[in-house]
Amino acid sequence: MTIGRRAFLGVVMGVFLTTPLSADPVVWTGPSVTFQKPAFADWTLPENQDRITDNVWITRKSQQGLFNIQAESSYLRNVSPSGTEWATGSAVDWSNLTFRPWELWTEADFSGPPSTPGANAVLHLIAADVYLDIRFLSWGQRPTSGGFFSYERSTAAPVLTLTSIIDGDWNTPQTWDDGSLTPSAADNVIVLGHAVAVSADAAALSLQIAEADGQIRIGASVRLELIESLTMATGSRLGVSVAGASAGRIDAGGDVSLGGILEMQIDANKPFEAGTHSLVTAGQIIGAFDASSGLGDYVSVGDSGDGLVYSDTTVTLTIDANLHPGDANLDTTTDVRDFNVWNTHKFTSGTDWTTGDFDGNGITDVRDFNVWNTAKFTSVGNGAPIVEGRVPEPAGLAMLAVATMFLLGYVARLSTGSSQASPTATTTDRGSVPGLRRLGPR
Numbered sequence: 544m545t546i547g548r549r550a551f552l553g554v555v556m557g558v559f560l561t562t563p564l565s566a567d568p569v570v571w572t573g574p575s576v577t578f579q580k581p582a583f584a585d586w587t588l589p590e591n592q593d594r595i596t597d598n599v600w601i602t603r604k605s606q607q608g609l610f611n612i613q614a615e616s617s618y619l620r621n622v623s624p625s626g627t628e629w630a631t632g633s634a635v636d637w638s639n640l641t642f643r644p645w646e647l648w649t650e651a652d653f654s655g656p657p658s659t660p661g662a663n664a665v666l667h668l669i670a671a672d673v674y675l676d677i678r679f680l681s682w683g684q685r686p687t688s689g690g691f692f693s694y695e696r697s698t699a700a701p702v703l704t705l706t707s708i709i710d711g712d713w714n715t716p717q718t719w720d721d722g723s724l725t726p727s728a729a730d731n732v733i734v735l736g737h738a739v740a741v742s743a744d745a746a747a748l749s750l751q752i753a754e755a756d757g758q759i760r761i762g763a764s765v766r767l768e769l770i771e772s773l774t775m776a777t778g779s780r781l782g783v784s785v786a787g788a789s790a791g792r793i794d795a796g797g798d799v800s801l802g803g804i805l806e807m808q809i810d811a812n813k814p815f816e817a818g819t820h821s822l823v824t825a826g827q828i829i830g831a832f833d834a835s836s837g838l839g840d841y842v843s844v845g846d847s848g849d850g851l852v853y854s855d856t857t858v859t860l861t862i863d864a865n866l867h868p869g870d871a872n873l874d875t876t877t878d879v880r881d882f883n884v885w886n887t888h889k890f891t892s893g894t895d896w897t898t899g900d901f902d903g904n905g906i907t908d909v910r911d912f913n914v915w916n917t918a919k920f921t922s923v924g925n926g927a928p929i930v931e932g933r934v935p936e937p938a939g940l941a942m943l944a945v946a947t948m949f950l951l952g953y954v955a956r957l958s959t960g961s962s963q964a965s966p967t968a969t970t971t972d973r974g975s976v977p978g979l980r981r982l983g984p985r
């Protein structure tokens with residue numbers, strides 16, 4: 544089932560969003576309905592019009608062809624019904640079909656309208672970008688027929704509500720009560736007291752993080768598109784990963800009612816680069832996060848003191864400085880000086896970035912050494928890293944050697960899951976990067 548934006552939202556999004564929603568068309572897969580216009584029936588009456596959407600109302604006078612009475616006063620050859628195009632086939636296969644105006648379609652694939660009953664056809668509602676299955680049941684051809692016709696057609700897929708039942712991934716059916724479906728842009732989603740990871744681009748009609756211990760975690764570079772709204776319960780959490788120059792984001796067409804906690808999640812091996820990220824865009828932002836965590840002091844102060852800037856339609860995060868993996872002393876290079884910081888604080892808890900906790904779990908240990916080890920002797924700034932043999936203090940180098948040997952033994956004994964990358968001795972200079980600075984006491 545291919546689901547995309549709805550027609551009326553296209554207008555809304557155009558007004559409010561700088562990033563347009565995906566252009567995926569909508570295939571109507573809902574239950575069939577039958578429409579018939581009896582012979583000589585008054586085509587100006589609503590019951591003799593198939594009002595498919597707000598701007599496509601199909602009917603027919605007592606002779607001639609189909610037309611869209613919402614936009615046309617009468618049939619126009621090879622054009623009517625305006626705003627539609629037709630093909631033979633199945634709606635789900637729309638991308639492989641050749642669409643034409645109604646009469647041209649009947650002439651191309653049949654010998655004219657009287658031969659269309661019984662054929663599987665597809666109607667494309669152009670403005671809404673909706674494809675639906677349609678099959679004519681009857682067609683009155685001669686003027687004496689009084690212009691009767693009938694068809695059955697598909698309708699919009701019913702809106703489902705999927706509710707979380709366990710911690711899991713958004714795109715795993717077992718996460719949701721349905722058990723066989725994952726959310727689509729046509730579905731409402733409710734996250735109860737579970738942690739749901741959005742690890743690939745995803746969409747829903749709406750999202751509620753409905754319980755205080757519920758959380759949504761969005762991977763870096765991942766976009767969660769909500770056709771309508773987002774609501775967050777007090778105490779719920781929205782986790783957004785930041786890695787390098789990328790951050791996860793939510794784009795909502797309707798209201799976003801914020802609350803709960805925004806948790807920025809850092810990839811210790813690729814922390815982040817300076818820049819501004821749109822974390823949330825919406826038709827309207829209502830309220831603010833109750834708290835945020837994760838980026839500590841390394842972001843601009845912003846309106847709310849945590850790097851977040853709110854407007855009526857966006858929440859942006861401004862990261863003020865590059866943070867290089869393992870760079871404990873914030874001088875843009877990862878080298879022996881940072882190892883010494885790690886070494887001073889190793890195997891202690893209550894630590895943070897500047898005391899060697901590079902993966903942000905509050906403990907300075909082997910996992911943080913591995914971060915340092917992977918990034919050592921590299922730089923994001925112009926400062927030259929201090930490499931082995933260039934350490935200014937011989938005593939420091941000796942301590943380094945001893946500590947490293949101790950540590951490698953520790954690693955071997957623990958057999959932790961973290962793999963050590965092969966040593967890297969290159970210097971990476973990304974150009975004119977401002978020096979790191981810590982902003983504002985927190």
Ligand SMILES: [Ca+2]
Pocket residue numbers: 869870871872873874875876877878880881
């Ligand atoms: Ca450093």
Ligand SMILES: [Ca+2]
Pocket residue numbers: 899900901902903904905906907908910911
């Ligand atoms: Ca740690």
